[in-house]
Amino acid sequence: MSIINLTINLHDNKDFIEYVSIESGQPVQQCYQCGKCTAGCPIAFAMDYSPNRIIRMVQLGLKGEVLKSQTIWLCAYCSTCTSRCPRHVNLAQVMDCLRGLARREGVQLKGRAKDIALFYDCFLDTVKDNGKLYELGMMLNYNVKSRNLLKYADTGLAMFRRGKIKFFPTKNKNLKELAEIFKGVKESEEIS
Numbered sequence: 001m002s003i004i005n006l007t008i009n010l011h012d013n014k015d016f017i018e019y020v021s022i023e024s025g026q027p028v029q030q031c032y033q034c035g036k037c038t039a040g041c042p043i044a045f046a047m048d049y050s051p052n053r054i055i056r057m058v059q060l061g062l063k064g065e066v067l068k069s070q071t072i073w074l075c076a077y078c079s080t081c082t083s084r085c086p087r088h089v090n091l092a093q094v095m096d097c098l099r100g101l102a103r104r105e106g107v108q109l110k111g112r113a114k115d116i117a118l119f120y121d122c123f124l125d126t127v128k129d130n131g132k133l134y135e136l137g138m139m140l141n142y143n144v145k146s147r148n149l150l151k152y153a154d155t156g157l158a159m160f161r162r163g164k165i166k167f168f169p170t171k172n173k174n175l176k177e178l179a180e181i182f183k184g185v186k187e188s189e190e191i192s
């Protein structure tokens, strides 16, 4: 186990704490580690660091560990933590901010974090192409990119038989406007 000198770490990463507070708009420093967020989090059992630990790690400037964690990708943005926090920290928003930062910094994701990030990409690809979700196309894209062609094939087939997913996509008629939105988001990400 590697030992971290928190004083040096905090000094080296003080920009990180400030960045997370400003970018997420959340009073991260106000967290006093009551643990209510974690107690209510439905995904905490699967996380490598509990939600309150992630906040503490941000406070301590443990940038590398936070950005590499599975937790920030497993968070389902359900906001249970946010509704319970006595210090008004919108933790879901903090997690979202950390995911964005991990992507921008090119953090090499592993395990479920990698799968979830790929799933997000495939979801956005289909929305970009069709203006709405095209489930079959998204899952095929995901399976090809994750090199697991038959993943969820049974579920997909069962849903198809019941008419829950369509074979061909239907397109939104406002694709031009949508392209502008994607372009704007990309530009704003490049600035931040």
Ligand code: SF4
Pocket (backbone or CB within 6 Å): 030, 031, 032, 033, 034, 035, 036, 037, 038, 051, 052, 055, 081, 084, 085, 086, 087, 088, 089, 091
């Ligand atoms: S509920 Fe709020 S104050 Fe308590 S540990 Fe979680 S983020 Fe911190």
Ligand code: SF4
Pocket (backbone or CB within 6 Å): 037, 040, 041, 042, 043, 044, 051, 074, 075, 076, 077, 078, 079, 080, 081, 082, 091, 092, 095
């Ligand atoms: S928003 Fe994320 S961290 Fe908060 S309770 Fe839901 S899954 Fe857990």
